[in-house]
Amino acid sequence: MQAAEVGSHCPGCSRGETAILSAAVKLFAEQGFDGVSMRGVAQAAGVSKSNIYHHFDSKEALYLAILRDCAAETAELVENLASGKSSFEERLKEFSKAYQGHLFERNLSSRLLLREALSGDEQKSKRVVDQVVGNVVRRMISILSAGQEAGVLRADLDPTLCAFLLFGSNVFFFQAQEILKHFPEAEFAGETTCFSDGMVDVLLNGMLNKPVEGERS
Amino acid sequence: MQAAEVGSHCPGCSRGETAILSAAVKLFAEQGFDGVSMRGVAQAAGVSKSNIYHHFDSKEALYLAILRDCAAETAELVENLASGKSSFEERLKEFSKAYQGHLFERNLSSRLLLREALSGDEQKSKRVVDQVVGNVVRRMISILSAGQEAGVLRADLDPTLCAFLLFGSNVFFFQAQEILKHFPEAEFAGETTCFSDGMVDVLLNGMLNKPVEGERS
């Protein structure tokens, strides 16, 4: 189920550096910056602690290197989206599903990036906005604005708010996956795409100018 | 703007213990468990480190005490909600607004609790579900189910999904407040209630069985 994560393949990197990166992304994602020790990273990577300092200047530098990798992944994924030729409504559904899939596939990277973005810390947030989510969100907003001008979306809605609802709902579902397990009545919990479909349905039929009747049974 | 937080008033507690709690909740909320040292708490509280150990058995015990306070606060607040006698639609709006307000008022407590709930850690999540959010979410689900049976909400929707969308959207907005500052086009960012209104509007008009035309200009 788990796809390639940061550091699992790294052309031009020695075996040790690759091992360090993939071990570090796992540990940082699970325990956060302060919860991880360089000794722990070294042990998990099967290298000496000194070796890490041979490849990275400091703990901070190692963390930033991983953060940059995560950022590059996300940016690349979003670049592949929004370039589709299908209908507006269909593109939004596809985007949501793809984004949801991305979050779960790159579980560790996503967790790491979200922790940084939603920490509430001003500097950390600014860095994430500048280096990662800024362009993505702006792109989504412009897409939604275009949808408004085309008459597909309600004209009285704030496209920025809609963009944040789209991202936020997916992100929250991803963050709350452990919580959801404790609610047996949530049948959609196990099925990622199932949630995404239902979510977009709710959001779209609220955003669409003309509610689509008869589309569902 | 900031209302009373955990530890700011604590009948039966010595001045020192109160100071320790209010300092600790701030630090833990901002920096997480591992990012906070007992020396830091002591300094922020203006007491000796030993004094903390006079009142609390360990760092873990101090953290748990704060977590329990946060949980109690939240549970109490939610108990006051959803008991209104107004219309279904109105009650959902009120709930969302009140919950949003609560998150921002109890900024530190909320951040602490959310960090614990959304950490992805199984044990932490279970504890939060059992002690705090479990009953709240179930209550919300039952409210939504009742709304379905009354014919107000679409019958083909999963009420659990709707509940999570309602909570999740508010939570994400709260978490992303620092991110939102970097998007000048988000006019709703500063106004909490403004976001809540718009959000519920989107969600409701997607959830409502019969779309209310003419309600907005």
Place this chain on the structure above:
DNA sequence: TTACTGACCGACCGTACGGTCAGTTTCATA
């Protein structure tokens, strides 16, 4: 063979950590 480079290691350093303890101050009550 020599000289050099990058990957890698074990031992070590100063510091800060969580936690303990003997002892002092404060203060309500007898």
Place this chain on the structure above:
DNA sequence: TATGAAACTGACCGTACGGTCGGTCAGTAA
């Protein structure tokens, strides 16, 4: 005013932290 409990402190302990350093070893080009 004597007493005992609770509030509180500074000095200390063992440990683990991030980071450094001297050095080994394989590969490689001259």
